[in-house]
Amino acid sequence: MSHKYMKYFKLTLLAGLLFVVTFCFWSPSSSVGVNIHRRQGRLGQKLFNKKIENLTFGYPDIEYHIKDDVARSLAQNSCVCLPGEETFHIPFSNLLFPRVWAHNLQHAFLENHPDPEIVKRHRAQEYDNFQRRVYSPADMLNIAEANSPLQYPTQGVEVQPLKTILIPGLGLKQKEKSNYRVHLTATLGTFNVAATVDMVSVVGAGKKQMMLSSPLLSSLNRQLQFVTYTNAVFHPKTADSIQFATEGHQSFFTIKVGHRIVPKLYNSGHSEEYNITSLVTIATKTFLRYDKLQDLIDSIRQYYPNVTIVIADDNEHPQPVTGPHIEHYIMPFGKGWFAGRNLAVSQVTTKYVLWVDDDFIFSANTKLEKMVDILEKTTLDLVGGAVREVTGYTATYRHTISVEEGGPDGDCLHFRNGFHHVIEGYPSCVVADAVINFFMARTDKVRQVGFDPRLSRAAHLEFFVDALGSLHIGSCSDVIINHASKIILPWSKTKTQKTYEKFRYTSVGVDKNLSNEIYYFKNRFKCMTSQ
Amino acid sequence: MSHKYMKYFKLTLLAGLLFVVTFCFWSPSSSVGVNIHRRQGRLGQKLFNKKIENLTFGYPDIEYHIKDDVARSLAQNSCVCLPGEETFHIPFSNLLFPRVWAHNLQHAFLENHPDPEIVKRHRAQEYDNFQRRVYSPADMLNIAEANSPLQYPTQGVEVQPLKTILIPGLGLKQKEKSNYRVHLTATLGTFNVAATVDMVSVVGAGKKQMMLSSPLLSSLNRQLQFVTYTNAVFHPKTADSIQFATEGHQSFFTIKVGHRIVPKLYNSGHSEEYNITSLVTIATKTFLRYDKLQDLIDSIRQYYPNVTIVIADDNEHPQPVTGPHIEHYIMPFGKGWFAGRNLAVSQVTTKYVLWVDDDFIFSANTKLEKMVDILEKTTLDLVGGAVREVTGYTATYRHTISVEEGGPDGDCLHFRNGFHHVIEGYPSCVVADAVINFFMARTDKVRQVGFDPRLSRAAHLEFFVDALGSLHIGSCSDVIINHASKIILPWSKTKTQKTYEKFRYTSVGVDKNLSNEIYYFKNRFKCMTSQ
Secondary structure (H helix, E strand, O other): OHHHHHHHHHHHHHHHHHHHHHHHHHHOOOOOEEEOOOOOOOOHHHHHHHHHHHHHHOOOOOOEEEHHHHHHOOOOOOOOOOOOOOOOOOHHHHHHHOOEEEEEEHHHHHOOOOOOOHEEEEEEEHHHHHHHHOOOOOHEEEHHHHHOOEEEEEOOOOOOOOOOOOOOOOEEOOOOOOOOEEEEEOOOOEEEOOOEEOEEEOOOOOEEEEEEEOOOOHHHHHHHOOEEEOOOOOOOOEEEEEEEOOOOOOEEEEEEEOOOOOOOOOOOOOOOOOOHHHHHHEEEEOOOOOHHHHHHHHHHHOOOOOOOOEEHHHHHHHOOOOOOOEEEEEOOOOOOOHHHHHHHHHHEEEEEEEOOOOEEEEEOOHHHHHHHHHHHHHOEEEEEEEEEOOOOEOOOOOOEEEOOOOOHHEEEEEEEEEOOOEEEEEEEEEEEEOOOEEEEEEHHHHHHOOOOOOOOOOOOOOHHHHHHHOOOOEEEEEEEEOOOOOOOOHHHOOOHHHHHHHHOOOOHHHHHHHHHHHOOOOOEEEEEEEO | OHHHHHHHHHHHHHHHHHHHHHHHHOOOOOOEEEOOOOOOOHHHHHHHHHHHHHHOOOOOOOOOOOOOHHEEEEEOOOOOOOOOOOOOOOOOOOHOOOOOOEEEEEHHHHOOHHHHHHHHHHHHHHHHHHHHHHHHHHHHHEEEOOOOEEEEEEEOEEEEOOOOOOOOOOEEEEOOOOOOOEEEEEEEEEEEOOEEEEOEEEEEOOOOOEEEEEEOOHHHHHHHHOEEEEEEOOOOEEEEEEEEEEEEEEEEEEEEEEEEOOOOOOOOOOOOOOHHHHHEEEEEEOOOHHHHHHHHHHHHHHHHHEEEEEEEEEEOOOOOOOOEEEEEEEOOOOOOHHHHHHHHHOOOOOOOOEEEEOOOEOOOOHHHHHHHHHHHHHHOOOOEEEEEOOOEEEEEOEEEEEOOOOOOHHHEEEEEEEEEEEEEEEEEEEEEEOOOOEEEEEHHHHHHOOOOOOEEEEEEEHHHHHHHOOOOOOEEEEEEEEEEOOOOHHHHHOOOOOOOHHHHHHHHHHHHHHHHHHHHHOOOOEEEEOO
């Protein structure tokens, strides 16, 4: 018995050694190189493009009569840098209605530049790289052919990277034939079947091309219910183009490849009323106005004694700002406006962040609960309030923003005063694209957009341009904050006030050039119009 | 002549006044309230769901035989919190291969909580709100019916909010009939035609339902080429579900509604070689290790004398850190690790940011140009390097991360050592989901993910979990940085070193609870497995 045991032991040891040796040379992941340089099509892509072309054109001989009003609302291929059409053509319209200004960013930025051609080429190259990074086959135009015997999913099929799914909805509905056959082709993955059905032949299981055939149509369709797709080439966010074909007919659809969305949920406790202290952090930036900052803090504490206040400070000689629930951050001198804003919001640990300027004053009308309420109950990401000057004049600074396609020189950016809709259930609130600098927002969404730290002086709408398409923005006129008085007679300005104005309101030329660069290069606009 | 002129003038004035009065009462945007509370379907949705059900099931009588290996790779409905299956079942496997640990986050976080049921309900409520915010009809499963005479676009149709487009690819391919008729129905917009074709009747132009009919099929198809869709209900990012039907057949497709993507391009100048100073900013956080920080700075300056270094500092008694191109930020005492990281990256103005710890040392092998090269030429967003200890041991800390669906209690998060693929053209580089704390990344992409400022002490993989699906991550073993020695004999530790260790390595209980909360509540996982 001991001899048998010894023999078994030796065998096990040998097997173990063999496994170790195999393991050392076998990597747990594919060692085949993955090409992540380009996303160009191949022959399949050309075939696909030809098919789309054939399906969208045709009937050149049949006459048509253009409907001007509708045709005019269609986007032009390339926007022109002119003030938008005025909807009213009457005398004195310029006096009665705000005029629209057009600013040719391309000229403004390039005319002062030593090497305009190089800048244009650099921008085009950067944009080209950007497009290749964001390209997804799931965004390409695809058309379902009529009278095709193929049934297939057109959207909603998703797989996690390197995982496997059943493909839903595949089918063949053909008239009586002696043999029924379908082909499946993928680029970034392989096919297989989770179960087999009698009388159906499966060729190419585990490969990028698989063929199923059967003399019985219902058996083939039953088999199609078990077709699986396995993503084989890793990418965290892409799509595979699948071809599903039978004799004489091809169909294309995409399978999205990506991780499950991991949410960012905030644990703010649960109570009947809104606990502002656990839900909201107030953020501001300060420069040369410690007195106004202290007035702001004192006014906040009257209504919200425990809410956290985050202060970004880029003074040359910072002074301490103390008190409970105050977080004071010192920046290098003069880093600037948007750098300070980006810093302050980067430190917020609550679900919502309230932005205020350091010369605002809370009043009894500054009910943060109203802002929390609309953010809790709707799909808004950001809601602006109203800022009241000492004169009584109250501003919400609501704007709409739209982008018009402009061709290789860049797009056209349009700002207009106003809003899109009133919000049902909130009669004082509307939906817009930009609001005033007093707003509450979802912290994670605002951080996703960010405040460009290059914008050191005057800047406001740049944030909302970066937010286009990401943030759902609202504005409520019934949440009001006061603005510390700006009426100062010239001879009574303090030294500090003069220094502040010098920093903020001069360097206009430099600011303008930076603003032009941001819009022209970073955001790739050639033109900007506004009222 | 004067009399005629006066009459004309009076008429114009009257017209002008009338227009002003009209304008005052006419808002430039719709005053119809928009409901942004829910995204539930209506009758159309129910019809649609029934159709999908009919198309995906059927043939219950036909037998099938499960293929175990494939069926096993399909996701379960609800992940179980156990160590993953071992791929090797041999004796002594536990000794030879790293073991997988499972951590039940739900138990760990809730067992110490005074009100576990309330927390579970709060998390479920927050997740529900989150899902309603990210829901898009464009993600729902849709299936193209076979043998339908309808031709229509299945993907790639996009319109900007409140704008108009031509719908591509609509068609009817039917046998001879006396009259051909199609219906179009939308929810968030209206239809029209950009041109009219003789012999085609259009009913409902400008409305949410439009009908086209004609005795001539080719004329109807010509007319279909001019159908337009106008988005009428503002939302910055959504999709409209369109029904396109004829007698006996319905098809559904989505039109995505959203702004044009506004890029964020960096103007870093153009030169033959990579200008590291204009392309890269080095970011770090420091605490109680000013000596090590100075060693880091000195080592950087040997190779990159002009690159900007951003330092986030949360010491209790901050000391000045000076020198050209150094930006030193002072934080409230002990704010912590990820707050400091988030601050530092929030201040970067270059295209790329290089993260280093304050006790790293640059060497001749720390070639930032290699990292820039792979980021410039591929779709990677972040590339990690290798950290070399004094012993010579070099680590890349490559991990893969996957998420398994888990039902209402949350998903399961899996960390494994290793990578996905080698990168073609870069033999020392691979694709992974997490890397070591020495990496270069696209500034705007890293900021979009962010470092959660609540994580004050030990944290690393949390960033990569938040980055899942957003960042394309690589790791190159040939870009090496040195790690300052950690070999300190206990009796030779300085007071500062002891204080540092006290801060970093104690409070383990508190850290663990915070980590559990982040994974359990914020990211909604019920279980975590790792090696």
